[in-house]
Amino acid sequence: MMKKIPHRIYLTEEQMPKQWYNLRADMKELPAPMMNPATLRPATEEDLYPVFCKELAHQEMDDKTRYVPIPDEILEFYKMYRPSPLIRAYNLEKALGTPAKIYYKFEGNNTSGSHKLNSAVAQAYYAKKQGLKSLTTETGAGQWGTALAEACSFFGIPLTVFMVKASYEQKPFRKAIIQTFDANVIASPSNTTDAGRKILQENPETSGSLGCAISEAVEKAVTTPDCRYVLGSVLNQVLLHQSIIGLESKIAMESIGEYPDVIIGCAGGGSNLGGLIAPFMQDKLTGKANPRMVAVEPASCPSLTRGKYAYDFCDTGKITPMAKMYTLGCEFIPAPNHAGGLRYHGMSPVLSKLYHDGYMEAVAVQQTKVFNAATLFAKQETILPAPESAHAIYAAIEEALKCKETGEEKTILFGLTGTGYFDMTAYTSYLEGKMNDFIPTDEDLQKGFDKLPKIPGIQG
Amino acid sequence: MMKKIPHRIYLTEEQMPKQWYNLRADMKELPAPMMNPATLRPATEEDLYPVFCKELAHQEMDDKTRYVPIPDEILEFYKMYRPSPLIRAYNLEKALGTPAKIYYKFEGNNTSGSHKLNSAVAQAYYAKKQGLKSLTTETGAGQWGTALAEACSFFGIPLTVFMVKASYEQKPFRKAIIQTFDANVIASPSNTTDAGRKILQENPETSGSLGCAISEAVEKAVTTPDCRYVLGSVLNQVLLHQSIIGLESKIAMESIGEYPDVIIGCAGGGSNLGGLIAPFMQDKLTGKANPRMVAVEPASCPSLTRGKYAYDFCDTGKITPMAKMYTLGCEFIPAPNHAGGLRYHGMSPVLSKLYHDGYMEAVAVQQTKVFNAATLFAKQETILPAPESAHAIYAAIEEALKCKETGEEKTILFGLTGTGYFDMTAYTSYLEGKMNDFIPTDEDLQKGFDKLPKIPGIQG
Numbered sequence: 001m002m003k004k005i006p007h008r009i010y011l012t013e014e015q016m017p018k019q020w021y022n023l024r025a026d027m028k029e030l031p032a033p034m035m036n037p038a039t040l041r042p043a044t045e046e047d048l049y050p051v052f053c054k055e056l057a058h059q060e061m062d063d064k065t066r067y068v069p070i071p072d073e074i075l076e077f078y079k080m081y082r083p084s085p086l087i088r089a090y091n092l093e094k095a096l097g098t099p100a101k102i103y104y105k106f107e108g109n110n111t112s113g114s115h116k117l118n119s120a121v122a123q124a125y126y127a128k129k130q131g132l133k134s135l136t137t138e139t140g141a142g143q144w145g146t147a148l149a150e151a152c153s154f155f156g157i158p159l160t161v162f163m164v165k166a167s168y169e170q171k172p173f174r175k176a177i178i179q180t181f182d183a184n185v186i187a188s189p190s191n192t193t194d195a196g197r198k199i200l201q202e203n204p205e206t207s208g209s210l211g212c213a214i215s216e217a218v219e220k221a222v223t224t225p226d227c228r229y230v231l232g233s234v235l236n237q238v239l240l241h242q243s244i245i246g247l248e249s250k251i252a253m254e255s256i257g258e259y260p261d262v263i264i265g266c267a268g269g270g271s272n273l274g275g276l277i278a279p280f281m282q283d284k285l286t287g288k289a290n291p292r293m294v295a296v297e298p299a300s301c302p303s304l305t306r307g308k309y310a311y312d313f314c315d316t317g318k319i320t321p322m323a324k325m326y327t328l329g330c331e332f333i334p335a336p337n338h339a340g341g342l343r344y345h346g347m348s349p350v351l352s353k354l355y356h357d358g359y360m361e362a363v364a365v366q367q368t369k370v371f372n373a374a375t376l377f378a379k380q381e382t383i384l385p386a387p388e389s390a391h392a393i394y395a396a397i398e399e400a401l402k403c404k405e406t407g408e409e410k411t412i413l414f415g416l417t418g419t420g421y422f423d424m425t426a427y428t429s430y431l432e433g434k435m436n437d438f439i440p441t442d443e444d445l446q447k448g449f450d451k452l453p454k455i456p457g458i459q460g
Numbered sequence: 461m462m463k464k465i466p467h468r469i470y471l472t473e474e475q476m477p478k479q480w481y482n483l484r485a486d487m488k489e490l491p492a493p494m495m496n497p498a499t500l501r502p503a504t505e506e507d508l509y510p511v512f513c514k515e516l517a518h519q520e521m522d523d524k525t526r527y528v529p530i531p532d533e534i535l536e537f538y539k540m541y542r543p544s545p546l547i548r549a550y551n552l553e554k555a556l557g558t559p560a561k562i563y564y565k566f567e568g569n570n571t572s573g574s575h576k577l578n579s580a581v582a583q584a585y586y587a588k589k590q591g592l593k594s595l596t597t598e599t600g601a602g603q604w605g606t607a608l609a610e611a612c613s614f615f616g617i618p619l620t621v622f623m624v625k626a627s628y629e630q631k632p633f634r635k636a637i638i639q640t641f642d643a644n645v646i647a648s649p650s651n652t653t654d655a656g657r658k659i660l661q662e663n664p665e666t667s668g669s670l671g672c673a674i675s676e677a678v679e680k681a682v683t684t685p686d687c688r689y690v691l692g693s694v695l696n697q698v699l700l701h702q703s704i705i706g707l708e709s710k711i712a713m714e715s716i717g718e719y720p721d722v723i724i725g726c727a728g729g730g731s732n733l734g735g736l737i738a739p740f741m742q743d744k745l746t747g748k749a750n751p752r753m754v755a756v757e758p759a760s761c762p763s764l765t766r767g768k769y770a771y772d773f774c775d776t777g778k779i780t781p782m783a784k785m786y787t788l789g790c791e792f793i794p795a796p797n798h799a800g801g802l803r804y805h806g807m808s809p810v811l812s813k814l815y816h817d818g819y820m821e822a823v824a825v826q827q828t829k830v831f832n833a834a835t836l837f838a839k840q841e842t843i844l845p846a847p848e849s850a851h852a853i854y855a856a857i858e859e860a861l862k863c864k865e866t867g868e869e870k871t872i873l874f875g876l877t878g879t880g881y882f883d884m885t886a887y888t889s890y891l892e893g894k895m896n897d898f899i900p901t902d903e904d905l906q907k908g909f910d911k912l913p914k915i916p917g918i919q920g
Contacts, residue, residue: 006472006473006539007473007539007540008473008539008540010470012466013466013467013468076550077842079466079467079468080467080468080547080551080841080842081842081843087540090536091540091614109569110842110843111838111842111843111844111879112842113881117842150838150839150842153839154551154839154840154842172884172888173633173881173884173885176884176885176887176888176891177844177881177884177887179888179891180835180838180844180884180887180891181838181839182839375640378571378610378640378641379610379613379614379641379642380614381540382537382540382541382570382571382577382610382614383541383570383571384571384637384640419571419881421573421633421637421879421881421882422881424632424633424636424637424640425633425636427636427637427640428632428636428639431636431639431640
């Protein structure tokens, strides 16, 4: 009799990856370079020094180094909450009656409640090492703010978090947990920055957006001595750190003789998806294997499926470098009835390029379907997922049901990025039948596209 | 060089215990029998059938069977979220500068957020197996209600949860998560039961209590066909199921060549503490080892340290059997400013007996000190603890600091029962300096003692 695969596969400390994997080193064509909005020339590493600490600016630009050693201090921190389990969803499979084998990598078992801690600890560590005196960031749903507050508290670096006003008001417990880790939380837009004041002047009633909070955090970083800005998604450096998710997943799957036919992740800015797929995409880029990879995004913020592949600012205030990515326009704000995260107007330039070149698929899903999948999953697998993560659950269930029709025994791997503990308002709204779907019209989206920046000779 | 002990020790599925351990089988003197309030005679297994399903009534009374096989269906459920990690608190040790080795068993990595799921799944399974059609229970802080809702949803048994009104109103997210798992949640006291109506009549403004919610849940169970009551603490059967915590801890410690000098757990009704210490207490009772064991309770609800060892009802409405235990009187309600759980008026009869016979110590701690320990721990170990669990953290830190003075390299094991995600109101109150301590006066407590039941020939 074949030995049954355990429900949960944990790597030992010895098995844990000691290096991050830099996907760009294996890409046939690299993403287009970031553009300095002042010079309209490709940004250099030095251009980034006022915003990011030096090591992170280097990681942002380095598309050559394939494997980056994880510093010991970060490895030690990882060992406090990692390895995260790879879990075989036996009960979900049974409930669906599918011949497919469903695995998920669960990143929610730490106090930040999500995978965001993987990059937060790296960014806080490098800032500390450079002798910086403080950091700034933004947070939307609050997972990133919590993760970075934890990391900064551990390394003893003061942190200011610009929290999207809608979240600040609707998620007081998220704010409280960030404050428990000593961070200063400011509702964005605020009157503490020029960018915030400008946005408030134009729209005093705004509930804020990620792009706007980024503008404020970057402004505060560049105008405060020995202060830098850190970001929880989109960036190359973040995908590098998050590769720990995929690397652990791959080792764990190998240890049980498995390899995924399809890999599914939710996609907002791309931090989780980029990390999860990294080593599998390496196999695809180098011809070793050919798994399908699927990005799942909300229908209310469909950057990959309905956005333009173009240069755009990373923030609403237009003070960051421009990146070529799938974007809905940097002033796009998703409908207020959209629950949870995945609200960013753009998508990681690396993932955008891979999607553009056909290495990756994307689907957009309406949120009532997502919550339907979330509650089904919770009842079968005992984990209440974050709404973000539940996008991947929905797509994994769809794949598994297709296998039921065709009889294929596919191996599905999806990323379960976090828990839904702080999203109970959304769950209640779903339970009470008060949750709506919202799909922007083509006209809605065109307004965003019309405002994309013009770059002579590159983008008209 | 000696191999460094990993931060997290996970058992494999093969190493996981297949049997629960029944501590009573090794006790030199057994706890006094439960008393039927109608007959004032020791309760029989049959007396319990209207309240508990048969297998659980049997487990409640069985003080002979040392090891009880865990049914396969429960083992399979355990494998979805267990083994829970045994964690070496390297960073806490470093922050304290102690030579002590601190380990904790973390039970918060499941959606119920605590160890309560260990008994919930067992109780739901046996009820299903007996063909029961519904269950009732009460919940205070909400951990038990969440856990049982998860288990009942998995086994397809409708559940009604009487939630202490104060929690119902102050913890809407707790209510929401219980509802997500399909349970019916009623604020207690309610007008759906005689017990609730009576309490409301006497005190219309009451914010409820655990004892009162138990009365309502028991009444509904015994007056509804094919319905039974389940309880998350205090009972012998609960301690039996929770022995999984201690059994896993012991195997994990043995695997790294460790044995605890002192074992520390928070104590409300005793479910976590009783489970954690079980196999170590076996060693103590059988003379194999002599570890210290410490119960940590809130100063505002000090059943062990200031209660009377006497027969008392398990509920405020006085409809349950009477148990001999340390109690503050079944009408005792802790001060409303007391955060979190550990609010029960009594203590597990097994633990009460062991404490009475000198096998166990107890301390009472004020809550501001508890939250101080909780935030220190969170910043060092990245886990935000439940206020309940933080009682054990406080005492573990005190032990470690004593070791710092004496230079002793003691091995400390404590139970980290759950996460504080649903306790952010209390954390905020602590952060803002608005948290008060409350210690009942001797006169306060005497009022409870004066109402202890009279049992001719046994208790005057």
